Amino acid sequence: MKERQLIEKIRRLAAASQNRAVLRGIGDDCAILRPRAGHDLLVTTDFSIEDVHFRRKWHPAESVGHRCLARGLSDIAAMGGTPLACFLSLGLPDNLPRNWTENFFRGFQALARRFRVQLAGGDLSSAPAIVADIIVLGQVPSGRALLRSGARVGDRIYVTGALGHSAAVLKQLRNAKKIRAIPSNAHFFPQPRVDAGLWLQQRGLATAMIDLSDGLSVDLAHICQESGVSARIAAANLPVTKGADLLLALHGGEDYELLFTAPARSRLPRRIAGVPVTEIGVIQKRTNYSPAIEILGENGRVTALAQRGWEHFKQ
Amino acid sequence: MKERQLIEKIRRLAAASQNRAVLRGIGDDCAILRPRAGHDLLVTTDFSIEDVHFRRKWHPAESVGHRCLARGLSDIAAMGGTPLACFLSLGLPDNLPRNWTENFFRGFQALARRFRVQLAGGDLSSAPAIVADIIVLGQVPSGRALLRSGARVGDRIYVTGALGHSAAVLKQLRNAKKIRAIPSNAHFFPQPRVDAGLWLQQRGLATAMIDLSDGLSVDLAHICQESGVSARIAAANLPVTKGADLLLALHGGEDYELLFTAPARSRLPRRIAGVPVTEIGVIQKRTNYSPAIEILGENGRVTALAQRGWEHFKQ
Numbered sequence: 181m182k183e184r185q186l187i188e189k190i191r192r193l194a195a196a197s198q199n200r201a202v203l204r205g206i207g208d209d210c211a212i213l214r215p216r217a218g219h220d221l222l223v224t225t226d227f228s229i230e231d232v233h234f235r236r237k238w239h240p241a242e243s244v245g246h247r248c249l250a251r252g253l254s255d256i257a258a259m260g261g262t263p264l265a266c267f268l269s270l271g272l273p274d275n276l277p278r279n280w281t282e283n284f285f286r287g288f289q290a291l292a293r294r295f296r297v298q299l300a301g302g303d304l305s306s307a308p309a310i311v312a313d314i315i316v317l318g319q320v321p322s323g324r325a326l327l328r329s330g331a332r333v334g335d336r337i338y339v340t341g342a343l344g345h346s347a348a349v350l351k352q353l354r355n356a357k358k359i360r361a362i363p364s365n366a367h368f369f370p371q372p373r374v375d376a377g378l379w380l381q382q383r384g385l386a387t388a389m390i391d392l393s394d395g396l397s398v399d400l401a402h403i404c405q406e407s408g409v410s411a412r413i414a415a416a417n418l419p420v421t422k423g424a425d426l427l428l429a430l431h432g433g434e435d436y437e438l439l440f441t442a443p444a445r446s447r448l449p450r451r452i453a454g455v456p457v458t459e460i461g462v463i464q465k466r467t468n469y470s471p472a473i474e475i476l477g478e479n480g481r482v483t484a485l486a487q488r489g490w491e492h493f494k495q
Numbered sequence: 496m497k498e499r500q501l502i503e504k505i506r507r508l509a510a511a512s513q514n515r516a517v518l519r520g521i522g523d524d525c526a527i528l529r530p531r532a533g534h535d536l537l538v539t540t541d542f543s544i545e546d547v548h549f550r551r552k553w554h555p556a557e558s559v560g561h562r563c564l565a566r567g568l569s570d571i572a573a574m575g576g577t578p579l580a581c582f583l584s585l586g587l588p589d590n591l592p593r594n595w596t597e598n599f600f601r602g603f604q605a606l607a608r609r610f611r612v613q614l615a616g617g618d619l620s621s622a623p624a625i626v627a628d629i630i631v632l633g634q635v636p637s638g639r640a641l642l643r644s645g646a647r648v649g650d651r652i653y654v655t656g657a658l659g660h661s662a663a664v665l666k667q668l669r670n671a672k673k674i675r676a677i678p679s680n681a682h683f684f685p686q687p688r689v690d691a692g693l694w695l696q697q698r699g700l701a702t703a704m705i706d707l708s709d710g711l712s713v714d715l716a717h718i719c720q721e722s723g724v725s726a727r728i729a730a731a732n733l734p735v736t737k738g739a740d741l742l743l744a745l746h747g748g749e750d751y752e753l754l755f756t757a758p759a760r761s762r763l764p765r766r767i768a769g770v771p772v773t774e775i776g777v778i779q780k781r782t783n784y785s786p787a788i789e790i791l792g793e794n795g796r797v798t799a800l801a802q803r804g805w806e807h808f809k810q
Contacts, residue, residue: 203535207721208643209573209705210537210633220518221536222525225582225630227620232586258524267540269584269628271547303628305542313584313618313628315540318525328523391524406522 183304193289194299201264202298211300213265215319222318224255230310238353241280243368245287252316253295253372254436258391260326260381261318263374265300268314271307295374326381331388331407335441337461340373343396344424347432370436375453377438389440395433397487400473410472413461431488498619508600509614512607516579520615528580530634537633539570545625553668556595557602558683564606567631568687569751573706575641575696576633578689580615583629586622610689641696646703646722650756652776655688658711659739662747685751690768692753704755710748713802715788725787728776746803
């Protein structure tokens with residue numbers, strides 16, 4: 181497919197999911213956006229690079245397109261924001277089969293439509309491997325974004341959904357097994373928790389929030405570091421996906437669930453926007469060794485939790 | 496350099512160029528921006544990919560960093576906007592020498608400081624080749640952005656600066672000659688025409704504008720297509736860079752000058768924000784064959800101008 185044809189195709193696809201904050205999308209030097217008055221703008225960017233973030237032999241093109249956008253939407257969710265528009269810079273090898281790109285956009289646009297996110301621009305180039313950079317813009321009422329830095333001593337720690345599913349599927353892919361034991365949809369088509377993040381922001385219940393992209397041990401450490409606190413979690417309370425195990429739940433990345441803190445007095449429902457919410461620990465005073473997370477093991481002993489985040493799976 | 500060290504280094508660099516529209520930069524799930532009330536937001540993204548947009552043996556790392564940001568700033572300039580913040584997604588090969596990255600950021604940040612553009616976020620990854628995706632956000636008073644679609648029959652066509660310099664340097668690099676005949680700075684360190692674009696927007700003088708990234712023949716065709724008009728330019732009037740020639744001025748890309756139209760009655764100064772401005776032609780009625788640009792040759796004959804834009808210079 182020639183570049184001009186592909187751009188025309190992308191323009192048509194983009195027109196199928198419009199957002200009224202976008203005054204002008206693809207077709208000029210810049211896109212023009214008008215976020216709602218009294219709102220702050222949220223911006224995030226995320227790479228999806230072949231053989232770093234995905235493998236063509238493991239990940240169908242629809243999944244690559246979906247996951248590419250899901251990573252950005254999950255960052256907007258983690259601030260309690262509403263997504264408005266996205267921009268996609270896409271580098272493609274010259275020998276890429278034409279239907280790969282079509283299927284990529286099929287997965288991408290299905291997710292964009294669900295959240296009414298308009299594809300408002302981007303860039304297109306040849307490249308030595310598939311490189312997709314997604315930029316998502318969102319809005320949140322001024323001063324109401326949920327930061328990593330708001331956790332206070334005594335706050336309880338919560339996660340949405342279940343942990344370790346993505347890493348468990350990846351482990352099976354690595355071992356070249358068929359994926360049977362666990363539902364693989366959560367790895368190939370993760371659902372960004374935009375509605376749950378918005379719910380928490382609108383009610384002012386969460387004090388700090390982050391999305392679980394690098395893994396619980398690393399992402400909780402980010403909250404601790406930015407908030408100047410430490411944390412203790414209980415292994416027995418972690419919502420481990422069936423088919424995964426404690427290590428995968430603690431250190432496996434790409435779950436795209438929300439990790440947040442809320443005052444102990446908050447009465448959170450068991451489900452938020454249809455997603456289960458589980459209390460997994462408590463925020464404690466900062467210690468001399470930082471960032472420090474303790475874990476209460478199922479054997480009753482408290483140990484330090486190492487930060488062993490998700491590593492890119494290139495060889 | 497480990498990723499964490501590099502991120503710390505980038506955070507320090509970013510802190511050196513702050514913009515008050517950025518409420519929160521690097522360090523959370525999203526950056527938070529608050530554009531001025533009564534302003535629209537401008538967004539552009541541009542790839543810089545090794546062996547597509549630059550070559551390591553031709554382009555010093557400072558130049559790659561400068562050109563990367565300049566491409567985005569030039570798009571903001573072409574809308575008549577003021578740049579606010581930028582985001583950089585950077586993929587680097589594992590074996591890249593450490594000082595390459597440092598020099599890249601030196602070139603990048605020098606330009607960012609000049610225009611008070613804050614590096615407010617991005618992504619970092621390993622990659623099979625150097626891949627930089629720049630996102631620049633700017634603002635413009637609501638409804639005042641200069642689009643490609645506003646050219647009217649009878650408008651005069653103008654360009655800033657001189658044409659063909661970048662392509663002429665590239666031609667010499669290709670021929671493995673030393674760069675002597677022409678100043679090479681315009682290729683390695685192009686100056687985005689932000690001040691000139693802003694001047695035109697504030698005075699409401701331009702009816703349509705675009706930046707010359709693909710080459711005059713292609714970029715003028717974009718204005719014609721979006722405005723539903725055609726154009727005639729005069730070869731004798733083109734401000735050809737010394738050392739370049741007419742073909743390079745017509746079809747050479749990456750000049751990053753502004754191409755704009757203004758009503759015939761406008762009295763434009765000869766220089767705008769310190770940059771020479773030259774009238775090169777006139778907007779005409781749309782013809783049946785579109786987009787149609789005619790060129791009045793120095794031999795006095797009018798011929799059709801083919802769109803032969805800049806081609807990526809990979810082999």
